[in-house]
Amino acid sequence: MEDTIIEVREDFMLSPAGDSQPTFRTAHFLKPIANSIDKPSFVFNPSFSSYEFEPKEWQLKIHFNGWRYPHKKWVCWVDELKQKYESVWKKAGIFEAITSTKCKIKKNQDLVYGVVEKWCCESNTFVFSFGEATITLEDVRVLGGYSLFGDPVFTPLEDDEMKEVEKKLILARQVKSKSKKGVAPSTSMWMDIFINKGSEIEHEAFLATWLSIFVFPHKLNLVKSSLFPVAIHLARGNQIALAPAVLASLYKDLSLFKESIVGLEKCSLKGVRFPLELEVNLRSPFYLVQIWVWERFQNLQPQPKLINNGDHVLLKWDMVKGLEIDNVRLALDSAVDDFLWRSYVGYADKCGVFYPIDECWIPFKKDLNKEMLSFVTCLRVSELVGFDSIEQYLPHRVSMQFGMDQDVPSYVPRFNETKNIAWENYCRPISDRAFYFPSRFFEADVTARYTKWWKKSVLGRGDFVDNIVRRKRSVRSRKHTPHEVPPEFLTKLDDNVTFGKSCDDGSSPELLKNVPSENSVQDGFKADENIDADAPSSLTPKLNNLTPLVLVEYCKPVLEEKKCVGIINESNQLLSQFSSAEYEDFKQILPLQKPVTEENIELSRGVLEDEAKDENESIEERLSSDRISQTGTQGESYSYLSEENIVELELRISRLEIVLTKLKMERFGQN
Incomplete structure (x- = not known):
């Protein structure tokens, strides 16, 4: 069977808002499509996709390690090297991603918590009352400026010259601080080593700093030696496909965020309380989640800034203050008429993706340019290869975000046994002989059977909307006799999760007593303590001997x-x-x-x-x-x-x- 992307057929189509009569017309769908709605390949778990969070009531602290505000020192470094390396950055496909780091995206935490409520870890989509939506490769390409094409992030260094540069970077990283001997330098110290010093490896050091602060950040604010090969490739204009890796990190963090709080909610419903604060470290550029919401939800969108024709899209939101919203849940669920399925067509010339004025069919093999190929790549079901995870990408569940009609999505098998297998899946050949591009003005619809499936799968399961908007979280957990935290709960969480109080003085936090665990949980150090990212496990305190339940x-x-x-x-x-x-x-x-x-x-x-x-x-x-x-x-x-x-x-x-x-x-x- 050919691995084609588009299916064309005549069907009865309805508005996703449910305010129209069925229209029989030719429709264009993203594959794969389910054969039946009676035995769907995937059923939403309403108890998992509709938990409601009350951040002020949780013993939970979220660290947005990838949500960094640009330091003045960094902005000056960007401006200085831009004059010399702009052409190299454009060749490598990172020019916009670097220059956009000068923006400061103000955090609207209530909005972020509200949208994470809607995240479904099984499908990597947000489940709203009016349908599924998600952050796609298109969003990461347009908002983040990351390249869809190139070699994977795990590409090794090819020749002796590159390996020699890596050795010099490693040696620079091992420089000893006057106050802390034998530890890696912070990103600020690292910049001091290279800015205006005339180093022959300054460009590679700059790119390693950019990757470590803004793209794949370390929770301790260090320069990561694992990113040196990527920086060295990019410094030579070699393209690295950062977009799938960044999106994989976003999916992983969204699921970590959601699973942590769902786990706490389930424990609290059983009368179990955590004696110490739970800390979760998100290591992706999570500000893209907030920008995604602002771009899509008109009722949640603050007034953007005016930008020049050649400016990157992200500059619209530089220093913009979010709206104060009384009920984010209600605003999200009542946004059926305020949600923009195709939010970027209004400034198509800035996006680097093909949005034609009129719909068209274009032969694939000889007539597709880079912008067209970018759009095609965003539509294909694939595996996203990141540094520490492989996530499934399912655009056929959110077809309307690309101007395609929506039918019942089918199950997609995984190809994630190894990074190489997953990467081959992402880069597999395109089988379509010609490709359909919808008009930028087209508003997609859903099939009649999709409407029936959606009502059955989501709206019909415990009155999904009412559960989200009206249901009050029980205070019962606060009235019960507190139980100690089950040690097994720790083993279900990522190494980005920490139990303990943050210590502003950099000392180790008070740890849970008496929890036996091979997978010990790191305690929270202050970022500028400069603990080596590659340090041995002796720096990770063990939790042992918790009184068992x-x-x-x-x-x-x-x-x-x-x-x-x-x-x-x-x-x-x-x-x-x-x-x-x-x-x-x-x-x-x-x-x-x-x-x-x-x-x-x-x-x-x-x-x-x-x-x-x-x-x-x-x-x-x-x-x-x-x-x-x-x-x-x-x-x-x-x-x-x-x-x-x-x-x-x-x-x-x-x-x-x-x-x-x-x-x-x-x-x-x-x-």
Whole structure:
């Protein structure tokens, strides 16, 4: 079967806003397309794609290591070397990416948190009420100025001259600081070594600085020796495909961001609290996520700056202050008429991508220029090869972002066994004999069956929109007896996640006590401590001996299939209990740690009864304390309960019903 990109057929088409009658017309779709909506290849998990975050309530700190504001020293260095190396940068496809680093993109943290809520890690897309959308290669090319073409980022150095330059860079990196001996220099110190010093390797050192600060940053603000080969290639005008690597890092960080908070949410719903602050390090140019939102959502877009005809697009947002939005969630979900599927066609001449005035078909092999090839590359399902991850790129799920009509997307197998295999997938030959380019003025539609699939997959699953806009996060987790953090939760997180308080003085933070772990978690050092990026693991403190939580299953032999699950500590105290269904969900975060022992069974059954009493008394007390009546009559009191209290009570009542059911089963053998 040919690996073609476009499928053309006649079908009934509808507006994605759902405000039109079906129109039978010729439509152009991105492949692959699902054959049936009854057995979709991918079903959204609403519990994962619709979590709502309350940043102020979380013991969580996000470090945007790739969101750097340009230092005056850096801006001067850019201007100085631009005069000498502009032609080389353009040949290597990095001119816009370098010059745009002079911009300062002001962070709108509420907006960033709000859009991350919508991220779906399975599909690498944002799931909005009106459809899927995502950051694509087109966005990274246009907003970041990164090249789609060239060699992969893992390309080795080819000759002795390049290898000699690398040795000189490594030697410069090993220079000893007066205050801290034997450690790598910070990026600021590194710039001092080369600026106005007449070094023969200044250009390579400059590019290594650019890559380390703005493209693939280190959390400790160091120059990364692993980036030296890339810098050396670029200094010679050799193109490196930075766009797929940058997009892979963005996808990885979006998933890390989302998974960290979903993990915390799941733990809090089980009454588990983290004794120390959780820190997450995002190592991608995450400001591109905010710029993507500003470019796409008209209702969230601040007033951009006016720029000259030849200026890079990012300059529109230099020093622009974001809007103050009361409810980002509501603004995102109600943006069906404010979302721009093709936000760059208005300044097509600045984008380096082909947006024709009239639709056209162009033979592939002999008539496509670089701008056309850029557009084609953005449309192909592929693997994105980064430095430390390989991410799947699925543009057929967001066809309308390219002016193509949208049908039900099909499953795409992975080709990520090795970096070489993934890179071959990204660079595979194009099979289409001719290629379709939609008019820049065309507004794409969705098929009638896509509308049906979308309602079934997302809108029909627990009333997706209402869950996002109206549902209040339960405060129940803050009322429960705090449990210690499960050690297994640590092993599910990336090495970019740290437990501990940030220390402004550069000292090691207070660590979690007593957590055995081979994959120790780095604690947070101050950026200018200049710890070597390649330092041995001895610099990474170990977490050991945390008092374990033990999951216990208990049931009578006659009720073998009716299991109830509880958590006990080493003192055989039951901390919490769950239904078997809740247990299956909880196992994803806290796997079974120890085998069930016979002595725990009877103890757990007795504690269940005591906890049921406590639960019942607790609910009565809250009902009594939460009743508020303007007239003083008890009959009107329930109508004045706060929405948060109502949700909390419903959850506690539901939990109590489960406990009582289990007690009846234990005592009387009832079903």
